Amino acid sequence: MGNSLGRLFVITSFGESHGRCVGTIIDGCPAGLPITADDIQREVDKRKPGVAMAATARAEEDKVEILSGVFNGATTGAPICLLIWNEDVDSSEYEKMRFLPRPGHADYTAFMKYGGFNDFRGGGRFSGRITATFVMAGAIAKKLLNLIGIEVLAHTVEIGGIRAEPKQFDEIRENVDKNSARCADRKAAGEMLKLIERVKQEGDSVGGVVECIALNVPVGLGEPVFDTLEGDLAKALFAIPAVKGVEFGSGFSVARKRGSENNDPFTIRDGKIITTTNNAGGILGGISDGMPIVVRVAIKPTSSIAKSQETVNLKNMESASLTVKGRHDSCIVPRAVPVVESMMAVTLCDFVMRAELLPRVVK
Amino acid sequence: MGNSLGRLFVITSFGESHGRCVGTIIDGCPAGLPITADDIQREVDKRKPGVAMAATARAEEDKVEILSGVFNGATTGAPICLLIWNEDVDSSEYEKMRFLPRPGHADYTAFMKYGGFNDFRGGGRFSGRITATFVMAGAIAKKLLNLIGIEVLAHTVEIGGIRAEPKQFDEIRENVDKNSARCADRKAAGEMLKLIERVKQEGDSVGGVVECIALNVPVGLGEPVFDTLEGDLAKALFAIPAVKGVEFGSGFSVARKRGSENNDPFTIRDGKIITTTNNAGGILGGISDGMPIVVRVAIKPTSSIAKSQETVNLKNMESASLTVKGRHDSCIVPRAVPVVESMMAVTLCDFVMRAELLPRVVK
Amino acid sequence: MGNSLGRLFVITSFGESHGRCVGTIIDGCPAGLPITADDIQREVDKRKPGVAMAATARAEEDKVEILSGVFNGATTGAPICLLIWNEDVDSSEYEKMRFLPRPGHADYTAFMKYGGFNDFRGGGRFSGRITATFVMAGAIAKKLLNLIGIEVLAHTVEIGGIRAEPKQFDEIRENVDKNSARCADRKAAGEMLKLIERVKQEGDSVGGVVECIALNVPVGLGEPVFDTLEGDLAKALFAIPAVKGVEFGSGFSVARKRGSENNDPFTIRDGKIITTTNNAGGILGGISDGMPIVVRVAIKPTSSIAKSQETVNLKNMESASLTVKGRHDSCIVPRAVPVVESMMAVTLCDFVMRAELLPRVVK
Amino acid sequence: MGNSLGRLFVITSFGESHGRCVGTIIDGCPAGLPITADDIQREVDKRKPGVAMAATARAEEDKVEILSGVFNGATTGAPICLLIWNEDVDSSEYEKMRFLPRPGHADYTAFMKYGGFNDFRGGGRFSGRITATFVMAGAIAKKLLNLIGIEVLAHTVEIGGIRAEPKQFDEIRENVDKNSARCADRKAAGEMLKLIERVKQEGDSVGGVVECIALNVPVGLGEPVFDTLEGDLAKALFAIPAVKGVEFGSGFSVARKRGSENNDPFTIRDGKIITTTNNAGGILGGISDGMPIVVRVAIKPTSSIAKSQETVNLKNMESASLTVKGRHDSCIVPRAVPVVESMMAVTLCDFVMRAELLPRVVK
Numbered sequence A, B, C, D: 001m002g003n004s005l006g007r008l009f010v011i012t013s014f015g016e017s018h019g020r021c022v023g024t025i026i027d028g029c030p031a032g033l034p035i036t037a038d039d040i041q042r043e044v045d046k047r048k049p050g051v052a053m054a055a056t057a058r059a060e061e062d063k064v065e066i067l068s069g070v071f072n073g074a075t076t077g078a079p080i081c082l083l084i085w086n087e088d089v090d091s092s093e094y095e096k097m098r099f100l101p102r103p104g105h106a107d108y109t110a111f112m113k114y115g116g117f118n119d120f121r122g123g124g125r126f127s128g129r130i131t132a133t134f135v136m137a138g139a140i141a142k143k144l145l146n147l148i149g150i151e152v153l154a155h156t157v158e159i160g161g162i163r164a165e166p167k168q169f170d171e172i173r174e175n176v177d178k179n180s181a182r183c184a185d186r187k188a189a190g191e192m193l194k195l196i197e198r199v200k201q202e203g204d205s206v207g208g209v210v211e212c213i214a215l216n217v218p219v220g221l222g223e224p225v226f227d228t229l230e231g232d233l234a235k236a237l238f239a240i241p242a243v244k245g246v247e248f249g250s251g252f253s254v255a256r257k258r259g260s261e262n263n264d265p266f267t268i269r270d271g272k273i274i275t276t277t278n279n280a281g282g283i284l285g286g287i288s289d290g291m292p293i294v295v296r297v298a299i300k301p302t303s304s305i306a307k308s309q310e311t312v313n314l315k316n317m318e319s320a321s322l323t324v325k326g327r328h329d330s331c332i333v334p335r336a337v338p339v340v341e342s343m344m345a346v347t348l349c350d351f352v353m354r355a356e357l358l359p360r361v362v363k
Helices: A037-044 A092-096 A105-113 A121-125 A128-147 A169-178 A186-201 A227-238 A252-258 A333-354 B038-044 B090-098 B107-113 B120-127 B127-148 B168-176 B185-202 B229-236 B251-256 B333-352 C037-045 C093-096 C105-115 C121-126 C128-147 C169-178 C186-201 C231-240 C251-256 C334-356 D037-045 D092-096 D109-115 D121-126 D128-147 D169-178 D186-201 D227-237 D253-255 D333-354
Strands: A010-015 A021-027 A064-068 A082-084 A153-159 A206-216 A245-247 A266-269 A272-275 A293-299 A308-313 A318-322 B010-015 B021-028 B064-069 B081-084 B152-161 B208-215 B243-248 B265-270 B272-275 B293-299 B308-313 B318-323 C010-015 C021-027 C063-066 C078-086 C151-161 C208-215 C243-248 C268-269 C273-276 C291-299 C308-312 C320-323 D010-015 D021-027 D064-068 D079-083 D153-158 D206-213 D242-250 D266-268 D272-275 D293-299 D308-313 D320-322
Touching: A010 D021, A010 D064, A021 A128, A021 D010, A037 A128, A064 D010, A064 D021, A064 D153, A082 D010, A092 A121, A105 A121, A121 A128, A128 A153, A128 A333, A128 D320, A153 A169, A153 A186, A153 A333, A169 A206, A206 A333, A206 B251, A227 A245, A227 A293, A227 A333, A227 B229, A245 A252, A245 B229, A252 B208, A252 B243, A252 B293, A266 B318, A272 D308, A293 A333, A293 B251, A318 B081, A318 B265, B010 B127, B010 C021, B010 C063, B010 C078, B010 D010, B021 B127, B021 C010, B038 B064, B038 B127, B064 C010, B064 C021, B064 D253, B081 B127, B090 B120, B107 B120, B120 B127, B127 B152, B127 B333, B152 B168, B152 B185, B152 B333, B168 B208, B208 B333, B229 B243, B229 B293, B229 B333, B229 C268, B243 B251, B293 B333, B308 C308, B308 D186, C010 C128, C021 C128, C037 C063, C037 C128, C078 C128, C078 C320, C093 C121, C105 C121, C105 D064, C128 C151, C128 D266, C151 C169, C151 C186, C151 C334, C169 C208, C208 D253, C231 C243, C231 C291, C231 C334, C231 D227, C231 D242, C243 C251, C243 D227, C251 D206, C251 D242, C251 D293, C268 D320, C291 C334, C291 D253, C320 D266, D010 D128, D010 D169, D021 D128, D021 D272, D037 D064, D079 D128, D092 D121, D109 D121, D121 D128, D128 D153, D128 D333, D153 D169, D153 D186, D153 D308, D153 D333, D169 D206, D206 D333, D227 D242, D227 D293, D242 D253, D293 D333
Parallel strands: A266 B308, A308 B265, C268 D308, C308 D266
Antiparallel strands: A010 A021, A021 A082, A064 A082, A153 A206, A206 A293, A245 A293, A245 B243, A266 A272, A308 A318, B010 B021, B021 B081, B064 B081, B152 B208, B208 B293, B243 B293, B265 B272, B308 B318, C010 C021, C021 C078, C063 C078, C151 C208, C208 C291, C243 C291, C243 D242, C268 C273, C308 C320, D010 D021, D021 D079, D064 D079, D153 D206, D206 D293, D242 D293, D266 D272, D308 D320
16 A cells, blocks of 8 residues: 555556566556657666766666557557566575664564565665656656646755755756766765765765756646645655655745745746745745745665664564675765656646646647 | 545545634544544644734634534544634735735735635635644544554744754653743743744744654554655645645754764664664654654744735736735744644554554444 | 545535534535535425425425635635535434334444444434435536536436336426426326325335436546446445446346447437447446436335334344334435436536546636 | 556556556555465456357467565565566557447547547457456455455356346355356356357347355445445446446346335344345445345447447548457356456455455464
C-alpha cells in the first residue's frame, strides 16, 4: 500500500534494488504524446554518478524499456509501464548484515513493519535505486508540462555548509550540468566537490540542499484546503529517501521576518500581475500565483558510511558494531537533483490536469 | 475538490469565514468511542487568542455542535459531522477591498482560480478560521490515539528570531499552556510576547516556528514509497495557512552534518531497541522507528498588517495601495499550536488505522 | 468510511434518519454555477410520496438549507454543504425492537458491524431517508449536466410483475410525473397502483424495476479498465437501499441472444455515427458511445411489512417474531425514481469532469 | 486513468493484447504470504479454452512471471508485479480493420476517446486478454481469503437460454471443472456445448450467465453508504468485458416478489444466527450477513462473429460492411468463469482488509 501517487496523473512504483527490476506505471497520461525509450533514458542517465569522486561501485546500466502504453511512438491513453532490469549483483554482504540494521537506513523499520519478510538486499524497496522509477515518471511529466511551457529545474544550493550564491534561472539552466556537484555557482561547486572528496577519505558522508524551480506556472494550480500545491509537492518530495525538510520561498527564514518584509507586493508588468518579491515561492493560499515556484529540500548525509557504527543484532538482541562495506556515494545531493526535479514535475502535472490545462488527447 | 484528507480516517472540511458555518465530517472513526461536544469544544477553545496582545477583534464564540455520527454519547461508525455556526459579522470592509488583493493572502489566487466567484468575505475558505475544522477533527483523532497511548504535543519554539531552549517532553507538556506564547521556555516566552507587542505597535507582524512531538508511536507507521510518514504529515501540515516549511528531526541542519553525526546509533534500553540520538525525528525510510516523532513547521508572519501595502486593482488593472483595517493577530504562531497538533493527530490516526492498531469497534 | 463517492465531483453523505439532520457535501463543483435552495428543494420534493396509497405516515418536510459553498447565488468552488433538519420523531418503537432485527433490513448487519453502537432509530444510516442526501447532490449534478445538454430521466418500468410498454423518451419525459407510479405507460401505471393498494391491504409489499436514461451523452465517458461507465454507475446505484440488480441495454436478456442480434451495427445519420439498435445501452468497452445510456435497477419489495415475521432476539439469542408497526410504503419503486436519476447524474458528472467537458469556472 | 482498483488491496492493470505483455501490480498484500509463479499460473490456466469447440486460434502460452514483491518464496509487503509476455502475433488483420469499428467491440469508443492513438491491435486494452491480469491478482486474493476460510466459486448457470438446475455448493465445486462449459449441471452442460458448437457453425455467438458464490464470509464486510459490498463487487465485475448485468440473491426477480416472500427470516442454527432463505444473496444494507454471497453476471454473446456486419469507415465516414476474420470463441461464458471468480476475490479481499480481518504480516 502507498506505492501510488496522484489523482489524475497517477504513478505507481514497483521493484527492488537487487530484485529483477525497478519499474513504474503511469496511468492518466493523455493519448498522443510522442515518446521513445530514449526520451526516458536521457532523464534516467542524469541519476548516474557524474564523476569518480561521487561514484558508486555498482555500474548502473539502467536501460529503460517501455512495456506498455506506447504504440507507434506515441502514448495511447493506456497505462504506461516503464522498466529497468537489474543486473545480477552480489547480495552476500547484505545477507551477512541481515539482522544488523544500518543506522540511518530503513533496515530496522522495514524489518519490524514487514515481519522480516522484506527484501533486504541492497535496501530493497528503500534503496536510492527506487528513485529511478520516479525519474522515469518524471520524464513523461516533463514532456507534458513542456506542452504548456512549464519548465522545471533543480540544482544543488548547499553541500556540507557550503552555500551557492543565488543565480538567475538562465544561469542555473546553463550551468547545472557543467559540474558534477550540479551547482550553478561554479566556485561553490568546486569547494563542494573538494569537501565531498575529503569526507570520502574520512569514510564519512555529507548532506546538502537541493532547490527546485518551476517557471511559467499558470495562476491557479492547487486544490485547497488539503490538496494544496505546497502539501502535495512536499508529500511527493518526502518520497525521496534522505529528504528531511521541505520549504517554499522564504521557508524557515519566515520565522525571523516581519509581515511587511515577507508579504510580496503586487504590481503590473507587461500587462500582467506579478509580485515584486517572491517570498511566497510562487504559492499563495496553496495555489500558484504565477510567479516561479521555488522549493528547497534538505538531503541528509548518506547513511552508508565506512566508519564503524553501533547497532543491535535483531536476532539475539545484543549490541553490535557494524561497518558498511562497499563503495557508496559520500554525498548523494548531486544525484538527488534529477529526482527532485522529477517529483516536482509529476506533482505539477497532476495539478495541471486537475485544472484542465492539458487536453485528454495531445494533437 | 481537495477538501478531504486521509485514506481510512477521512476528514472533509467545509464552510467559510463569514458564511453560515465552518464544519468537518469525519468518516472512518471506529464505533463506540465516547464523545461529547465538550470534548471537541475544549480543543477548539485552544485556538482562541489567549491574551489581549494576540487578540483578534472578532469574538469567536465557536460553539461546537455534533450533527451526526454520535448516538447515546458514543460514535456509531457513521460519518461524524461537527459544526460551528458563524456569528453575524460585518463584511463591508471586505466588499470595499474586493478587487484589491491583500499581499500575502490568497485573495489574488482565489479570485483567479474561481473566476471571482469565491466568497472573499474574511478570506472565505482561506481564512485562518477554517483551521477550527481541523481542530475539531483533531480532537477526535487525539481521543483515538489516546486509546493506544500515543500523545501528541505541539509548542512554540521560535518567534521573530527568539528561540526557546530545548526542553524535555514533560516540561513542555506542563508549561505550554501557561503562557500565551505557548512556549515551554518561560524566559523566551516573555521575550516573544514583548516582541509581539512591539511589532503590533508598529502595525506589523512576525512569524515563528512550531514544533510538534508524538510520543509512544509504535514502530511501523508509514506506507512507503509514497505514503511516507513524513510525506503525509507534511501534506497535512501545509494545509495550515501560513505554513511555509516542514522539517523532521535534524531537518535542514542535515545540510551541515556528517553521516557519522547524523546517523542515529541503535542500542537496547529496557529490552527495547531505541536510538541513542533522534536526528531522524522518529522516522526511518518513511516509517516510524519507535522514537518520538519530531516535526517543526515554519509559520510566516501574519499577512494582515496595518501598514500600507502595494497591490493592484483587479478591476481596472491599476496599481493601488491598501491598508488592512480591523484588528488582526500580529503573530498567529501561538494560535497555530493546537492546529499543528490536530493535523499531526489526524494523520497519525490514519496510519494507525492502516497498521490495524485501532479496532473497528472500541469496547 | 465509504461515505464519499467520486473522483473529481465528490459527494459525501452524512446524517441519520432520526438524528438531527441528513446532509451532503459536494466537493469539486465548478465555481459560478447559479444555485438556490429552491433548485435543490424541487428535486428533493420528488422523493415525497405522491399519493395516499404510497404515503408514509411521516410527514417529511425536508426543507433544504445551503450551509456553505454558495455565495451571491452562485457556487464558489468551495465545498457545498446541503442539509435537511429532521423533525422530532417518536423513536420509541425502534427502542422496543432494538434487539429484534427486522428481516430484509440492515438492522442485523449494522448491529454486528458497529458492535451495537449504530443509531438504530428509524434505520439510522440505512434508512431510505438517507437517499435525500443523494437527491440533493443529484440536483447540482443535473444542473451541471444541463450546461452541456445531457438530460437524465428515470421512470418506473415494472412493479410486481406488471410491466410498462416501452415508450419514446419524449413520452416518458412528459408522462412520468403525471401519475404516482411514475410510469410513462398510463395503463400499466393504473394497474401498478391498484396492485400496490391491494398489497398494502394484505400488509405486504411489492418490488419493481426503475429504468434510467441519459440523453446527449458525448462519446468517450468512462475510464476503463476499472472505472468503466457501467461499473461506476452500478456502484452508485447499489448505494440505493433495496437495489439488488443493475443491467445496461439488453441486460440479462443477452444470455438468450446471439451475437448477430446483440451487436449494434454502426451507421451514419445526419453526418453522425450512431448504432441502429442500442443493445449496448450506450456503452461499449466501458465507454459511452453517443447513444442513450440505458440502465435498469431491480428494487426489492419494501422490507417493512405489517405481517408477522420470524427473527432472533440478539440479546438472548432466542427465536422471536416481529410485527413492524407504523405505516410504511408498500412499494418504494416510485419514490426510488428520483433517487436513481440522482445517482446517475452524480456519476455522469464525475465522468464529464474527467473528460474535461465542464469548465472549472462556469461563465 | 482508471486502471487501479481497491482501497487497501489495490490492483493496477497494464498491457495490451498485441503489445509486449499484460501485467498487474498488487499493492497492499500483507507480507509473509507464501507464493510462487506456479500458484498464479494454475489460476491463469483456467482461462485457457478447455476444448476445441471453444478454442481461439491463438495459442495462449501465458507464462506468469513474478517481477517484484516476492522474496524467498513469500510476499515482502512491497508491490507485487506479475507479468505475462505476449507471443509475437500477426496484427495485419487489425491494421486492415483499423478504421472499421467492429460492432459490439470498443473499437469505436476507444478510437474516439483516445483520438485514434489507441493500440487497436487485437483490441488492445479492451481485449479479453486483459482479464488475465485480473486472474493473476485474483490468484493472490484467493490465497489471502483462504487464510480466513473464505472460498469463492464461480460457475456457468446459463448459456443461450439453456439454464442449469440449481446445485449445492459441494456439487458445484466438484463438477465445475469437469466439463468445458464449466457448468455443474452435467445435463445442461451437454446441451450448452452442443448449442455452442451449432452457433459456431452458423458463424454466430451466444451469451450466458455466470454465478459466483462466496462461502464463509464473516458478517460485517462492506462500508455503506457508498462502498457497499454490492456496489464494489458490481464495479469490479463490470470491468470484465462483455458483462452487461449484475444481480445479487433474487436479483431482478425481486420485481415480481412480495416482501413477505423476499425477506429472509432470521433463525438460529448451531448457536449461530442465519437466515432460512437467502434472497438477499448474503448482503443486507450493503454489508455481508454471514450467508453465502451470491452474485450473477450477464455475459453478452462474443462480439466477434464470422457473419457480415454493418459498420462505418471512420476515415471517410461511409457505410461499410465487415467480416471479422480469424477463429474466435463463439461463447466466452466458460472462460469468464475464472475471471468472475477473480474479481470477486479481489473485492472481498479489499473489504476483509478494511475490516481488519487479515493481519499486515502473515505468520
